[in-house]
Amino acid sequence: MHNEPINQGRGLSQLGLDQVGVRVLVVGLGVTGVSVVRFLQQYDIGTAVVDSRDKPPGLELIETTYPDVGVFIGGFNAAAFDAATHLIVSPGVSLQETEIQRAVERGIPVLGDIDLFAVCADAPIACITGSNGKSTVTTLLGEMALKADWDVRVGGNLGTPALELFTERTADLYVLELSSFQLERTSQLQADVVTVLNISDDHMDRYPDLASYILAKEQIFCGKGIAVLNGQDELVSAMKLPQERQRISFGLDKPINQSYGLITDHDQTYLARGSVRIMARSALKIKGTHNVQNALAAMAMADALSIPRAAQIAALETFIGLPHRTQWVASIAGVTWINDSKATNPGACLAAINGLPAPIILIAGGDGKGADFSVLKTAINERVKRLILIGKDAKRFAHEVASSSLIESVDNIELAVSAAANDAQPGDTVLLSPACASLDQFTNYQQRGERFITAVRGLKS
Numbered sequence: 526m527h528n529e530p531i532n533q534g535r536g537l538s539q540l541g542l543d544q545v546g547v548r549v550l551v552v553g554l555g556v557t558g559v560s561v562v563r564f565l566q567q568y569d570i571g572t573a574v575v576d577s578r579d580k581p582p583g584l585e586l587i588e589t590t591y592p593d594v595g596v597f598i599g600g601f602n603a604a605a606f607d608a609a610t611h612l613i614v615s616p617g618v619s620l621q622e623t624e625i626q627r628a629v630e631r632g633i634p635v636l637g638d639i640d641l642f643a644v645c646a647d648a649p650i651a652c653i654t655g656s657n658g659k660s661t662v663t664t665l666l667g668e669m670a671l672k673a674d675w676d677v678r679v680g681g682n683l684g685t686p687a688l689e690l691f692t693e694r695t696a697d698l699y700v701l702e703l704s705s706f707q708l709e710r711t712s713q714l715q716a717d718v719v720t721v722l723n724i725s726d727d728h729m730d731r732y733p734d735l736a737s738y739i740l741a742k743e744q745i746f747c748g749k750g751i752a753v754l755n756g757q758d759e760l761v762s763a764m765k766l767p768q769e770r771q772r773i774s775f776g777l778d779k780p781i782n783q784s785y786g787l788i789t790d791h792d793q794t795y796l797a798r799g800s801v802r803i804m805a806r807s808a809l810k811i812k813g814t815h816n817v818q819n820a821l822a823a824m825a826m827a828d829a830l831s832i833p834r835a836a837q838i839a840a841l842e843t844f845i846g847l848p849h850r851t852q853w854v855a856s857i858a859g860v861t862w863i864n865d866s867k868a869t870n871p872g873a874c875l876a877a878i879n880g881l882p883a884p885i886i887l888i889a890g891g892d893g894k895g896a897d898f899s900v901l902k903t904a905i906n907e908r909v910k911r912l913i914l915i916g917k918d919a920k921r922f923a924h925e926v927a928s929s930s931l932i933e934s935v936d937n938i939e940l941a942v943s944a945a946a947n948d949a950q951p952g953d954t955v956l957l958s959p960a961c962a963s964l965d966q967f968t969n970y971q972q973r974g975e976r977f978i979t980a981v982r983g984l985k986s
Contacts, residue, residue, distance in 0.1 A: 534645065537570075639687055656872045673833050712747075725871060730894045869894075870960060870961075893962075
């Protein structure tokens with residue numbers, strides 16, 4: 526495929542950002558806020574930023590690179606909001622903030638960076654959301670397009686902010702991972718193909734209930750095109766689609782009609798569409814039943830985008846997965862150690878427990894974000910022989926799962942690894958899958974995972 530020169534800014538008229546006197550207030554810095562400022566400044570659009578923090582990430586860059594951009598920090602300055610004709614709110618900022626709600630009441634458009642992206646992109650867009658597996662499917666779909674020699678740009682909630690995917694030339698495909706926070710403030714997105722991988726309790730510290738969280742996820746369906754949905758997830762199957770969206774399902778069962786699933790024949794299991802066998806499950810480098818679902822979802826999206834099947838298979842046969850997502854760390858004295866630090870909610874932890882070989886020694890805990898740990902109780906009772914807990918919500922975790930597994934609480938990840946090593950027997954799987962956010966003890970989930978890996982590798986010495 527080929528691409529041509531492009532001026533992305535021509536789409537800004539759809540948002541009224543090409544008018545004289547426009548004053549955009551970017552609410553919240555960080556990587557997204559900086560990307561919005563950088564994009565708007567390309568087109569000489571009047572811009573200011575506001576952040577409740579005294580030293581938000583990206584502040585020095587804005588002050589040195591864009592001296593004409595007004596900066597208000599240390600609180601949400603009411604005068605800055607009053608002067609704005611448009612708000613662009615970063616995902617980390619709740620839309621329930623008082624000044625944002627006041628702007629809504631005055632009729633001020635409240636947008637997200639994905640709105641800017643959506644009106645300016647002129648190549649097909651594929652979007653991935655769900656409680657778990659988003660990054661894996663996003664990366665895998667991008668790899669499939671790369672194997673077909675497409676100019677594919679991958680980002681959004683994963684890595685590169687959406688607006689920084691634009692270059693002086695058009696892409697063949699944009700692939701975006703989108704969180705509920707990005708979707709809830711997005712009104713312009715009309716992606717060509719979308720998927721919702723699964724729904725489970727997450728971010729209950731930001732949403733009043735699960736229904737509100739689901740409503741945010743449903744924003745991904747706006748517009749025409751194809752929706753790839755997990756047919757075995759009741760909450761996903763019940764989601765409301767506009768009439769213009771065609772529904773295609775995937776799951777671990779035998780596929781019906783043109784859905785995607787698994788066919789078993791002569792002791793061999795195949796990924797399939799309808800009755801057509803595509804590739805043997807054993808050929809996948811990524812392991813676990815949840816990753817089989819991820820592979821099927823990526824394949825369904827690739828078919829919708831007309832990515833050649835040969836390129837899909839080539840990607841599936843070589844993709845080894847992402848760090849901190851059921852990542853193999855080591856095999857020591859017959860014990861397998863798995864780093865799943867990215868499991869920041871109970872649904873992700875549940876997928877790992879059910880997808881990996883038992884018996885399992887589970888290391889979990891952290892900041893539960895208000896989620897219900899009791900959904901793990903059955904799986905822990907059936908597959909976990911010992912539960913080692915760390916972090917802020919360890920006591921609540923233990924109370925809500927009330928399992929028959931031996932439960933121990935320790936102060937840090939290194940002690941958890943030591944305790945697991947003392948209990949593990951040949952054939953066991955030691956799984957770090959916290960079901961919690963990491964910020965109570967770590968900078969991020971990556972640091973949590975790296976400290977786990979370091980501790981495990983230290984066992985060999």
